[in-house]
Amino acid sequence: EGDEAGVxxxxxxxxxxxVTVPIDAGESWSLLTVAAFxxxxxxxxxxxxxxxxxxxxxxxxxxxLMMAAQYGHAQTVKALLDLRGNPLAMxxxxxxxxxxxxxxxxxxxxxxLLPVTPPTPAHLExxxxxxxxxxxxxxxVLEQLAGAGWPLTARDSDGNTPMHSAAxxxxxxxxxxLVQRGGDTSMQNNAGHTPLDKELVTAVKEGDEAGVxxxxxxxxxxxVTVPTNAGVSWSLLTVAASxxxxxxxxxxxxxxxxxxxxxxxxxxxLMMAAQNGHAHTVKALLDLRGNPLAMxxxxxxxxxxxxxxxxxxxxxxLLPVTPPTPAHLExxxxxxxxxxxxxxxVLEQLAGAGWPLTAKNSDGDTPMHCAAxxxxxxxxxxLVQRGGDTSMQNNAGLTPLDQELVTAVxEGDEAGVxxxxxxxxxxxVTVPTNAGVSWSLLTVAASxxxxxxxxxxxxxxxxxxxxxxxxxxxLMMAAQNGHAHTVKALLDLRGNPLAMxxxxxxxxxxxxxxxxxxxxxxLLPVTPPTPAHLExxxxxxxxxxxxxxxVLEQLAGAGWPLTARDSDGDTPMHFAAxxxxxxxxxxLVQRGGDTSMQNNAGHTPLDQELVTAVxEGDEAGVxxxxxxxxxxxVTVPTNCWGxxxxxxxxxxxxxxxxxxSLTAGRVKHRRWRHH
Numbered sequence: 236e237g238d239e240a241g242v243x244x245x246x247x248x249x250x251x252x253x254v255t256v257p258i259d260a261g262e263s264w265s266l267l268t269v270a271a272f273x274x275x276x277x278x279x280x281x282x283x284x285x286x287x288x289x290x291x292x293x294x295x296x297x298x299x300l301m302m303a304a305q306y307g308h309a310q311t312v313k314a315l316l317d318l319r320g321n322p323l324a325m326x327x328x329x330x331x332x333x334x335x336x337x338x339x340x341x342x343x344x345x346x347x348l349l350p351v352t353p354p355t356p357a358h359l360e361x362x363x364x365x366x367x368x369x370x371x372x373x374x375x376v377l378e379q380l381a382g383a384g385w386p387l388t389a390r391d392s393d394g395n396t397p398m399h400s401a402a403x404x405x406x407x408x409x410x411x412x413l414v415q416r417g418g419d420t421s422m423q424n425n426a427g428h429t430p431l432d433k434e435l436v437t438a439v440k441e442g443d444e445a446g447v448x449x450x451x452x453x454x455x456x457x458x459v460t461v462p463t464n465a466g467v468s469w470s471l472l473t474v475a476a477s478x479x480x481x482x483x484x485x486x487x488x489x490x491x492x493x494x495x496x497x498x499x500x501x502x503x504x505l506m507m508a509a510q511n512g513h514a515h516t517v518k519a520l521l522d523l524r525g526n527p528l529a530m531x532x533x534x535x536x537x538x539x540x541x542x543x544x545x546x547x548x549x550x551x552x553l554l555p556v557t558p559p560t561p562a563h564l565e566x567x568x569x570x571x572x573x574x575x576x577x578x579x580x581v582l583e584q585l586a587g588a589g590w591p592l593t594a595k596n597s598d599g600d601t602p603m604h605c606a607a608x609x610x611x612x613x614x615x616x617x618l619v620q621r622g623g624d625t626s627m628q629n630n631a632g633l634t635p636l637d638q639e640l641v642t643a644v645x646e647g648d649e650a651g652v653x654x655x656x657x658x659x660x661x662x663x664v665t666v667p668t669n670a671g672v673s674w675s676l677l678t679v680a681a682s683x684x685x686x687x688x689x690x691x692x693x694x695x696x697x698x699x700x701x702x703x704x705x706x707x708x709x710l711m712m713a714a715q716n717g718h719a720h721t722v723k724a725l726l727d728l729r730g731n732p733l734a735m736x737x738x739x740x741x742x743x744x745x746x747x748x749x750x751x752x753x754x755x756x757x758l759l760p761v762t763p764p765t766p767a768h769l770e771x772x773x774x775x776x777x778x779x780x781x782x783x784x785x786v787l788e789q790l791a792g793a794g795w796p797l798t799a800r801d802s803d804g805d806t807p808m809h810f811a812a813x814x815x816x817x818x819x820x821x822x823l824v825q826r827g828g829d830t831s832m833q834n835n836a837g838h839t840p841l842d843q844e845l846v847t848a849v850x851e852g853d854e855a856g857v858x859x860x861x862x863x864x865x866x867x868x869v870t871v872p873t874n875c876w877g878x879x880x881x882x883x884x885x886x887x888x889x890x891x892x893x894x895x896s897l898t899a900g901r902v903k904h905r906r907w908r909h910h
Contacts, residue, residue: 237275242282252285255293267291269313271299274308279318289320296326305335309343312336323350329361337364337380340373349383362391369397369413372406377413387416393670394424395433402434405446410434426462430718431455439471439487442480447487457490460498467508470497476504476520479513484523494525501531510540514548517541527556534566542569542585545578554588567596574602574618577611582618592621599629600638607639610651615639632669636660638778644676644692652692662695665703674712675702681709681725684718689728699730706736717746719753722746732761747774747790750783759793772801772810779807779823787823797826804834805843812844815856820844836872841865 246252255263268291270278279299286522290879291298303311312332316322333352336344345364346667354363365385368376377397381387388396398418401409410430414420420430428436435455436539438446460468470515473496484504488494496503505525508516517537521527527537538557550569550790553870560569570590573581582602583904586592593601603623606614615635619625625635633641640660643651658661678701680688689709693699701708710730722742726732731741743762746754755774764773775795778786787807791797798806808828811819820840824830833839837844846863848856861867 263293468498475508673703682712
């Protein structure tokens, strides 16, 4: 409230000036930041005398000076500068106080900041105050910035000039002002757009028909494409369709665009309109002869997208022109999509149009499997009422009821698990993974950290050691994923901490590799360093490779040796060097590690560090290793004769092609890749 007397009184009676104030954005501000935000410059000296920092505090990276500039408090800006607030400080996006003042068009704040915020190279590598003022249309601020020497043609990281920014903001006056001062209307950004193209793109996005016509009339190129966050690009017709701007379609088609879109996306304008629920745009595209049978790379038509999203009006428009042909029934159908998402009304529409309710996709899943996988009980019941077979198995051998159980386990839904089991779901079913192996449901629950399901699944007959085709136990999976409570629960249920997978890893190895200290703490008392565990790479090796010094402290405290050798003769220090973990190497040296110890390939840890740096193209790392005595003459064994000589080596073509074997690097390229 700017109540100076109240501030003094509260401080005199013991209020803590260092408290921070939470705000809606999930951040917290110091009291000095709050005062600056409110424009209470009369409180600044008092709060600084109480011990606060002129640069603010809390969790925000916006300083009090930035805050005052953003909200136009020119007197507060001047006061903060007099109190030595830093005008060159930048937030995480590279913005100074001048950026905020320029963005908001606060000319007095800009005037106060310009003398102390020169256009240094650091400020010209990204979005400048000139870009911001251009985007917001503040010509007067542009005059100020230009007068202070800020360049009018600087490019940001996307290659945009201030003229691009002005065009993107639809600021015609700013564009004209920049042109009058030598701005180049033909300059392209990284996406290949000129400012005029940018103006066209903005007009299309905003549905501004007059703006589209104006940009086209002045030479904007309708064929430019727009990059998306998904890593593909869209044609302007696709952009218009996705936004529901059906009034722009004919205009863009007349300009030469294709009704089927363009850019690098395989989704058509019709698909985008259907996905986003723009029924009028869907109808307009169909009237303009957009192809409803076109499919993307996943075999989806516009009807699939409408069914997935539950847009009934779009479904109604597309059904008459999208019959259930054999080509559409060989994979995931709109019925599958609607079932997975639980859209019963769409299922009614599809069934009424003759789409079959029992078609199987390439995985053998029926719509009922999809409904069960999505946890859509109402859809399952609806499909059963229409003759759906609850005993039909997919390619993995799962019935819809089994699928319902799997989904409930994955989501940790205890009531759902009990319900599925009570109705006959089979607890012994396994779940295929992307790694090409299958897991038991107990393994799934452990990997997700659902310890509350463990006893229930064990009572249903599952083994504490898991199942399926994987050789990893539930305890290993819980340890790998950092679920300490689940690790403890599995140990209480007599899960075996000494069980090893095919590469000799125990649950402790997985916890050490990931750096999960609580899991390590739970496993250490029941995983002693027995000879069987010391014949290969130990948890100390993997923690060293991962750079987990805290875990090394735990392991050393439990008696795990720090100099054990694996079958390649590598010590933990070799592993730390191979992983580029300098801190771990230093830690091991301080505890008696021998930097001259050679592995079976004749490499010392320092040699291994050099090999890793060369492998990764790390010039600084190579120089550092050489300067400290690494031997450049060491050689590197490979897993394949001729791998360095022939690009046609057959073993490089498949899963048995681990590239170069670099002792610890062999493990890196084998286990780490599958991990």
